[in-house]
Amino acid sequence: MSLTPEETLARARGDLRIGAPVVFTDGDAAAVAVATEVLSAERLAALRSAAPDGIELVLTRRRAETLKARAYDGDLARIELPADFGIRRIQAAADPALALAHPMIGPFIARREGSAGPERMALRLAKAARLLPAVVAAPIPAEAARALAASEMLTLIDAPEMRAVEAMALDLSLVSSGRVPLGVAEDARVHVWRPRNGEEEHYAIEIGAPDRAAPVLTRLHSACFTGDLIGSLKCDCGPQLRAALGQIGAEGAGVLLYLNQEGRGIGLANKMRAYSLQDDGFDTVEANHRLGFEDDERDFRIGTEILRSMGFSRVRLLTNNPAKVAAMNAEGLHVVERAPLIVGKTAHNLRYLATKAQKSGHLL
């Protein structure tokens, strides 16, 4: 009764979130890693004693750039952690909120020799767990890593397995559908889609009975707890959500996809970290970078897959974001028309909207 790769990866994601070590193997290379934000002093000591060649702090290139550390591995940096590099300094290197209180966290010496494969896997898992993308890793030979995982009952993931499970984000099945009469249209149904990788579910709100043979009026909306639910004035998401539902309701047919990609895919905890940086003067893109993320960590192909499964092949898309149009067209879901959705400007989100226009190519 051995676990499937998707079961193993789901377990590893949970392990990483609560601070348990996870073992990553990639060919002959391996590493035991713990996510920095949930690291304890005891775990740090245990990692140090497990690593014959010393431990390392693994950061994305974005975070390394902020700290002026060299990212010899291209997309990431492996920073050496000598014994005097304690837990507070490590956590401050990963988290800008702590860095303010610890201005002297450097210098950082990055490793350039050896494989960074297992470390790269660990950062991907930290992102999937919606943690800060930073881990402390103890590189060890793959044989020793397998023995350690078996004796300590740690979750072990191998690189090809991980890649296979990541692709399952697009392998979505319909779990359930129910009627939900809406203010904008009484004839509405909510369909819940579940990806095979065990990550979050996504929703499709189908209004009326859209003709599968014609382009369907569609909104691809990413979750925004603050904008959609509590009326935040910092973004335009709530008004966009309601305007899109209103337009689809007025036409009598269409689909609103509600993708659980909070904070452009970084999760709510990280989005609040980004907001805190924005209070210090950084814009929405810079804030993501300082935390170690790309501008946008979403995968819009999830939306394309759901629409295709629902029987649609052409859409009229309500968006100001050209990346959404490009992603749909690239997947063969033809966007025959883009309709702008310009609502919800406030004094608080002027800079946010301007940054999206200047840096992310949004059409305003």
Ligand SMILES: Nc1nc2c(ncn2[C@@H]2O[C@H](COP(=O)(O)OP(=O)(O)OP(=O)(O)O)[C@@H](O)[C@H]2O)c(=O)[nH]1
């Ligand atoms: N990381 C981060 N995410 C944010 C910030 N403000 C809003 N968001 C998120 O950005 C996403 C906005 O989603 P959408 O409105 O679907 O997308 P969009 O890229 O703005 O494109 P359109 O609205 O279609 O024009 C949501 O997931 C929000 O939670 C921010 O300052 N930082």
Ligand SMILES: [Zn+2]
């Ligand atoms: Zn928002």
